[in-house]
Amino acid sequence: MAPWAERLAGVRGVLLDISGVLYDSGAGGGTAIAGSVEAVARLKGSRLKVRFCTNESQKSRAELVGQLRRLGFDISEREVTAPAPAACQILKERGLRPYLLIHDGVRSEFDQIDTSNPNCVVIADAGESFSYQNMNNAFQVLMELENPVLISLGKGRYYKETSGLMLDVGPYMKALEYACGIKAEVVGKPSPEFFKSALQAIGVEAHQAQ
Amino acid sequence: MAPWAERLAGVRGVLLDISGVLYDSGAGGGTAIAGSVEAVARLKGSRLKVRFCTNESQKSRAELVGQLRRLGFDISEREVTAPAPAACQILKERGLRPYLLIHDGVRSEFDQIDTSNPNCVVIADAGESFSYQNMNNAFQVLMELENPVLISLGKGRYYKETSGLMLDVGPYMKALEYACGIKAEVVGKPSPEFFKSALQAIGVEAHQAQ
Numbered sequence: 001m002a003p004w005a006e007r008l009a010g011v012r013g014v015l016l017d018i019s020g021v022l023y024d025s026g027a028g029g030g031t032a033i034a035g036s037v038e039a040v041a042r043l044k045g046s047r048l049k050v051r052f053c054t055n056e057s058q059k060s061r062a063e064l065v066g067q068l069r070r071l072g073f074d075i076s077e078r079e080v081t082a083p084a085p086a087a088c089q090i091l092k093e094r095g096l097r098p099y100l101l102i103h104d105g106v107r108s109e110f111d112q113i114d115t116s117n118p119n120c121v122v123i124a125d126a127g128e129s130f131s132y133q134n135m136n137n138a139f140q141v142l143m144e145l146e147n148p149v150l151i152s153l154g155k156g157r158y159y160k161e162t163s164g165l166m167l168d169v170g171p172y173m174k175a176l177e178y179a180c181g182i183k184a185e186v187v188g189k190p191s192p193e194f195f196k197s198a199l200q201a202i203g204v205e206a207h208q209a210q
Numbered sequence: 211m212a213p214w215a216e217r218l219a220g221v222r223g224v225l226l227d228i229s230g231v232l233y234d235s236g237a238g239g240g241t242a243i244a245g246s247v248e249a250v251a252r253l254k255g256s257r258l259k260v261r262f263c264t265n266e267s268q269k270s271r272a273e274l275v276g277q278l279r280r281l282g283f284d285i286s287e288r289e290v291t292a293p294a295p296a297a298c299q300i301l302k303e304r305g306l307r308p309y310l311l312i313h314d315g316v317r318s319e320f321d322q323i324d325t326s327n328p329n330c331v332v333i334a335d336a337g338e339s340f341s342y343q344n345m346n347n348a349f350q351v352l353m354e355l356e357n358p359v360l361i362s363l364g365k366g367r368y369y370k371e372t373s374g375l376m377l378d379v380g381p382y383m384k385a386l387e388y389a390c391g392i393k394a395e396v397v398g399k400p401s402p403e404f405f406k407s408a409l410q411a412i413g414v415e416a417h418q419a420q
Binding site for chain 2: 126127128129130131132133135136139140143157158164165166167168170171172174175176177178179180181
């Protein structure tokens, strides 16, 4: 048995990242990474279960999937695990009303969430919306809370766009942590709960996954 | 001898902070803190040497002093130790050409500094200039350097304006540190070198100062 086949012997499922693995995001919808469209097709044609597990939080799943399909990927919305819906579940469970420091592209994921009189902050890869004014609003919300809750969709340092390296949510999460003397709760990779929820969706145990 | 007089027995000089101690900054030049104008006058009329030691880095010393004089303070530019001129000295000594992520109000302090083809980043309390675009520019400069140098004018978490709490430079310094995996050099308080330079200016030893 070839080494790779041996390594895959006990594997039943595969989690695939999206940005930087399947495609590089950028102007005009980004570009597929060479070979990735074919790789996804081969995996989905195999005996393996496949799930897409992304920290993408500038776009709703609907928008992301639409973009990937236009690049040629065989992917549907229900195959994607993403931080925004995971955060919504946490907000509902804990009765949290967030100040949303997020990109407009992902706002629709929070349509069902009460954002009046905020008692927490949700921060995501907001891009240009990381203005001083918006950061200061988030900071002031946190400083007025007795128990400040900061939920961060991922904690990535930066990502690559076709135009160059771009600051991700992590640096801004660190900024608010330092300003308020608090520790954020990270929803998304590398949180173990996030990987677990992706595996649960395809009924695969951690030791059976790649 | 009264306890306070006893405590001051060996004291020859006093370092005074400015923002939040002498005045609260804000729209229209801010407001003097009650009793501070008189306190400065009494100190300067005493046998004690007085120096103003500030982390103010949104304004040039000229602008800051003008504002304080309008509020009634007896203060001149040559009595002020501030981070921007201290940083300029370091830049010159080390042949560093900064990308300046600073407030327009303090830019004149850097008039003599070569900012072409940057080989370091200087970050200060930039207020509204802490846009995503400017932060990303600073980040990209640092990521392209073999030995990234980030100089931060202070590392304050936040300060009080008449309109409320405002994010200071520290959170943004932390953001760039995390994004690039580096440690900033802090010029200004609480750096011991900064206090020493303020004391040197009035010829007072650390153990003789309050």
